[in-house]
Structure formats: C-alpha cells, structure tokens
Amino acid sequence: xxxxxxxxxxxxxTRGTLQYFEEKISSxxxxxxxxxxxxxxxxxxxxxxxxxxxxxxxxxFKQYVYDYDLRILFQLGLTFRSLENQGKPIDVLKKNVKxxxxxxxxxxxxxxQNGFFQRLLASIVERERTPEALRKEISDVLRNIExxxxxxxxxxxxxxxxxxxxxxxxxxxANSPKTYIISSAQEKGKSGSATKKCAQVYKMVMEGISxxxxxxxxxxxxxxxxxxxxx
Amino acid sequence: xxxxxxxxxxQEFKIRLLHELGYDSDGTFVLKDGQQYTxxxxxxxxxxxxxxxxxxxxxxxxxxxxxxxxxxxxxGDVL
Numbered sequence: 001x002x003x004x005x006x007x008x009x010x011x012x013x014t015r016g017t018l019q020y021f022e023e024k025i026s027s028x029x030x031x032x033x034x035x036x037x038x039x040x041x042x043x044x045x046x047x048x049x050x051x052x053x054x055x056x057x058x059x060x061f062k063q064y065v066y067d068y069d070l071r072i073l074f075q076l077g078l079t080f081r082s083l084e085n086q087g088k089p090i091d092v093l094k095k096n097v098k099x100x101x102x103x104x105x106x107x108x109x110x111x112x113q114n115g116f117f118q119r120l121l122a123s124i125v126e127r128e129r130t131p132e133a134l135r136k137e138i139s140d141v142l143r144n145i146e147x148x149x150x151x152x153x154x155x156x157x158x159x160x161x162x163x164x165x166x167x168x169x170x171x172x173x174a175n176s177p178k179t180y181i182i183s184s185a186q187e188k189g190k191s192g193s194a195t196k197k198c199a200q201v202y203k204m205v206m207e208g209i210s211x212x213x214x215x216x217x218x219x220x221x222x223x224x225x226x227x228x229x230x231x
Numbered sequence: 232x233x234x235x236x237x238x239x240x241x242q243e244f245k246i247r248l249l250h251e252l253g254y255d256s257d258g259t260f261v262l263k264d265g266q267q268y269t270x271x272x273x274x275x276x277x278x279x280x281x282x283x284x285x286x287x288x289x290x291x292x293x294x295x296x297x298x299x300x301x302x303x304x305x306x307g308d309v310l
Contacts, residue, residue, distance in 0.1 A: 021241075021244075025244050025247065025248075028235065029247075029248060029251055032248075032284075032286050033286065034286075035232075035286040035287055036232070036233060036286075037232065037233045037234070037235045037286070038232055038233070038234050038235070038283070038284065038285050038286065038310060039235055039236075039237045039248065039282065039283070039284040040234050040235070040236060040237070040282075040283050040284075040294055041236070041237060041238050041280065041281045041282055041283065041294040042236065042238060042294055043234045043236050045283075045294050045295065045296060045299060046234055046283065046294075046299055046310055047234070048296060049296055049299040049300045049303055050303070050308070050310055052300070053303060053308060068304060068305075071304050072297070072300050072301050072304050075300045075303075075304070076296065076297060076300055079296050079300065092295070093295070093296050093297065096273060096295060096296075096297045097297060099273070100272070100273060100274075100297065
C-alpha cells in the first residue's frame with residue numbers, strides 16, 4: 001500500500017469513480033429488466049423511425065395498404081426524404097434497402113420519397129368507386145412499380161430519351177396499366193434540364209398510345225405526368 | 232419507453248449488459264452460443280458498437296433505420 005498522500009487520494013477517487021459507474025450500470029440494467037428503457041447506440045435513428053409513423057402521409061397510407069413489406073418501404077421512403085431534407089447521407093440506408101428488397105423495393109421507397117403517393121391517391125380516388133378497389137389499385141401500382149413509373153434525368157441523352165419513350169409505350173400497350181407515371185428526377189440545380197426532357201418524353205409517349213388522359217403536376221423541382229387509362 | 236444511448240458508455244458496460252442478457256461478444260460482434268448474432272431484419276452480424284436492445288423478450292438489432300422501422304411495424308409503436 002502506498003504511503004504517499006497524493007496517491008492515496010487518487011486511489012480513493014478511482015475507487016469512487018468505479019463505484020459510481022458500477023451503481024449507474026446496475027441501475028440501468030435493473031431499469032432495463034423492468035422494461036423501463038431501451039438501449040440504443042444512436043437515439044436519433046430510433047427517433048427518425050418514430051417520426052415517420054406520425055406523419056399525415058403515413059396515417060393516410062396505412063389505411064389503404066396492409067402488406068408488411070410495402071408498409072416498411074413506405075416508412076423508409078419517408079425516411080429518405082427526411083434525411084435528404086436535413087442534408088444527411090442516405091447511401092448506406094439505400095444499400096440496406098436494395099440488399100433486402102432489391103431494385104423494386106428501392107424504387108418504391110423513391111416513389112414515396114418523391115411525394116408521389118398523395119398524387120397517386122388523388123388521381124385514383126376520382127375513378128375508383130370502393131375502398132377495396134382503391135386499396136387494390138394502390139398495392140398494384142407499388143408492386144408493379146417497374147412497369148408504371150419512369151424517371152427522366154437531366155443526364156439522359158437524346159438517344160436515352162427515345163429509348164425510354166419506346167419502353168414506356170411498349171409497357172403501356174402490353175400491360176394497359178390504369179396509371180403510368182413519367183417524372184423528372186429531382187436533381188439539385190439541374191431540375192430545368194430534367195423537366196424539359198420529361199416533357200419531350202411525355203410528348204413522344206402520347207404519340208404512341210391511345211386511351212389515356214393526362215394529369216399534370218408541377219412542383220419547384222420536378223414535373224410529373226400521370227397517364228390515366230380512360231374508362 | 233425511455234431511449235438510453237449507450238454510444239458513450241464503455242465497452243465493458245456493453246459486454247456486461249450482453250452477459251446479463253445471455254449473450255456474449257468477441258469485442259467487435261455480438262455473439263450467441265459462440266456464433267455471431269445477426270439482425271433479424273437485415274441478416275447482418277450485429278456489432279457491439281451499433282446495438283439496439285429492446286427489453287422484455289430481449290430483441291437485439293443493428294441500430295439502422297431499416298431494422299428499427301421493421302421492428303416498429305412488427306411490434307407497433309412501443310418505443
């Protein structure tokens with residue numbers, strides 16, 4: 001044992017600190033066992049997930065879609081949007097979504113991130129007569145997202161635009177979807193270019209199909225064409 | 232339910248917590264019966280420095296948005 005008074009003080013403080021942490025740890029573990037607390041590395045991640053479930057869009061969506069995976073993808077689409085608005089990176093989350101749900105799942109999340117759900121709902125509410133038909137139509141659109149949505153970017157070349165238009169025409173003529181969405185992709189600082197190209201594709205598509213009417217939506221950053229099958 | 236961050240807690244605390252719950256760690260990953268324990272929603276091994284631990288029947292997840300949203304969808308708004 002040390003006879004140095006300073007060492008004795010330090011040893012006493014260390015024992016005191018250890019005892020403090022020991023008591024704190026025991027207290028936390030007791031509270032955990034009593035189901036009072038949840039341990040998380042980052043509280044922010046849990047709060048972000050909780051916030052999405054309080055949003056009006058979620059409240060609306062959950063009335064119409066009961067599919068477990070679609071509901072998760074919807075919440076993750078809202079999470080994408082929140083992170084993007086906060087200027088936070090979303091690449092890791094995108095990878096997680098793609099790893100679990102593939103490209104289709106990622107596109108469903110993008111669909112929600114871009115605010116298409118409310119617009120889709122507004123578009124189909126006008127023609128579907130029953131809640132059951134509405135539910136079916138929403139689920140069908142999301143499950144067949146690859147066949148009913150095309151994004152046009154400012155980077156698309158003339159050749160790519162023609163190819164996209166041809167593909168959209170082929171999909172519409174082959175599947176006769178009730179709704180097809182052509183949207184300019186949101187690109188900060190480049191939205192003008194994408195919206196012009198989106199308009200070009202829309203015109204090319206309308207020349208190649210029949211029996212569809214258009215509903216046009218424009219926001220600050222994008223243009224969206226809802227092609228609705230006429231009854 | 233209060234959320235308590237373990238971000239700044241010493242690793243010894245996290246390991247002790249895992250022992251209390253019947254789990255273990257190799258210093259990097261959470262172990263169960265000597266094997267790396269995986270997140271039930273992403274299938275990825277859970278690291279000791281990124282855990283989400285819910286009480287009751289004890290659910291340990293990787294602390295990422297996909298897993299926590301999946302957890303809330305499965306168990307309801309329990310947090």
